[in-house]
Amino acid sequence: MRAIAYMGPDDIRTIAADTPSCGPGQLKIRVHYAGICGTDMAIAAGKHPRAKAPLIMGHEFAGEVVEINPGDAPPPDVAIGDRVTIYPLLSCGQCHACRTGHPHVCRDLRLIGIDRDGGFAEYVCVPAEMVVKLPADMAFDTGALIEPLAVGMHAVAMADEGATRNAIVLGAGPIGLMVALALRSSGVADIVLTDINASRLERAGDMGFTVLDSNTCDVSAAILDRTAGEGADVLYECAGSESAAGQMCELVRGRGKIVMVGVHKAPHAVDLRTLNFREITMVGARVYTRADYQRAVDAAQQIPAENIISHRLDLDNAVQGFDLMKHPDGACKVLFQL
Ligand SMILES: [Zn+2]
Ligand SMILES: [Zn+2]
Incomplete structure (x- = not known):
C-alpha cells in the first residue's frame, strides 16, 4: 500500500509500505481522507518529543471498515462497509487521571499516528474500541474533521x-x-x-x-x-x-x-x-473525551465544518501538503485523499 511517512527531520515521503494485518481485537480501515494537524507539522520538523522515524503519521482520518478480527473480545458495534473515524488516544489505565475518569489527560498519553502508525495510509489497523461509527450519509472528508471538531x-x-x-x-x-x-x-x-x-x-x-x-x-x-x-x-x-x-x-x-x-x-x-x-x-484544555467525540459526530451534519477544508491533495503530494501548512496564506485544513 501507499502511505506518507516521517523518515527523519524535514524528510516526509510517500512510500510503499506493507499493508498491515488485522490482529485479534482489531479492525482494518480503508482510509479515504486524512487531515494534516499542527502536531504532524511538529513531527515533520523533528520537534515532536515522542515521534520516532520511520512513522506513518495521521490521527485525523475517516474511512470504511474492510476487515474485523474480533479475537476473544465481544464483536464491535460496526460491520464491514460502515463509515468510521477513530478516537486516537491510548491511555495507560493506571495513573491518577485514568483512575479518576479522565484518561484524555493520562500521564503517559499516546496517540495513533504519533506513537504508532496512523492514517496517512491506504489501510490502517486499530483496536476495535477506538473505532467511532459515522452516519452512513456522512462524507468521508467531513468524517476526517471529527477529530479537530472534537x-x-x-x-x-x-x-x-x-x-x-x-x-x-x-x-x-x-x-x-x-x-x-x-x-x-x-x-x-x-x-x-x-x-x-x-x-x-x-x-x-x-x-x-x-x-x-x-x-x-x-x-x-x-x-x-x-x-x-x-x-x-x-x-x-x-x-x-x-x-x-x-x-x-x-x-x-x-x-x-x-x-x-x-x-x-x-x-x-x-x-x-x-x-x-x-x-x-x-x-x-487538552484533546477531547469520548463524549466530545460523539457531540462532534452529532454536530458535524448541522454545521458547515467542511468550510475549513482548503485543499484536498493526492497521496503523492505529501511534501506540497506540508509546505502549504507552513505558509498559511490561503491554506486552512489540508486533507490527503487516499
Ligand atoms: Zn489533530
Ligand atoms: Zn494514564
Whole structure:
C-alpha cells in the first residue's frame, strides 16, 4: 500500500509500505481522507518529543471498515462497509487521571499516528474500541474533521458556562474555527475571531463570524465597545502566540473565563494582576473525551465544518501538503485523499 511517512527531520515521503494485518481485537480501515494537524507539522520538523522515524503519521482520518478480527473480545458495534473515524488516544489505565475518569489527560498519553502508525495510509489497523461509527450519509472528508471538531467541543465544554452570551476566539486557524463552530452549535450567537492573517480572517468572515484584524484594529477597544465596557464572557486562546498571551486577560469580563486551547511552545507573560482583580478563571484544555467525540459526530451534519477544508491533495503530494501548512496564506485544513 501507499502511505506518507516521517523518515527523519524535514524528510516526509510517500512510500510503499506493507499493508498491515488485522490482529485479534482489531479492525482494518480503508482510509479515504486524512487531515494534516499542527502536531504532524511538529513531527515533520523533528520537534515532536515522542515521534520516532520511520512513522506513518495521521490521527485525523475517516474511512470504511474492510476487515474485523474480533479475537476473544465481544464483536464491535460496526460491520464491514460502515463509515468510521477513530478516537486516537491510548491511555495507560493506571495513573491518577485514568483512575479518576479522565484518561484524555493520562500521564503517559499516546496517540495513533504519533506513537504508532496512523492514517496517512491506504489501510490502517486499530483496536476495535477506538473505532467511532459515522452516519452512513456522512462524507468521508467531513468524517476526517471529527477529530479537530472534537477539540472545539472539548474547549467549549471546559468553559462550563451555561450563560455564555458572547465569546472571543484568538486565532482563526483550523482550531480557532472549530472552537467557533462548536460555540455556534452550542447556541452562542455573538462570536468574534481575531487573527493577523488576511486569508484566515476572510475565511472566518465567509463562515459568518465577526472578525477583527489584530494588525490594524485595537482589539481591546473593539471588545469593550461590543460588550458595554465589560469584556467577553469567555475567551478561547487558540493562537499560541506571545501577543495573545499578553492581551487575553484585558479582553475578559470580571468573573469571566479563559480556555487555553492553543499550545504555547514557550512560557509567555500573562497579565496576572488583571486575572486577580477580575477573578478570571483560566483553564487548560487538552484533546477531547469520548463524549466530545460523539457531540462532534452529532454536530458535524448541522454545521458547515467542511468550510475549513482548503485543499484536498493526492497521496503523492505529501511534501506540497506540508509546505502549504507552513505558509498559511490561503491554506486552512489540508486533507490527503487516499
Ligand atoms: Zn489533530
Ligand atoms: Zn494514564
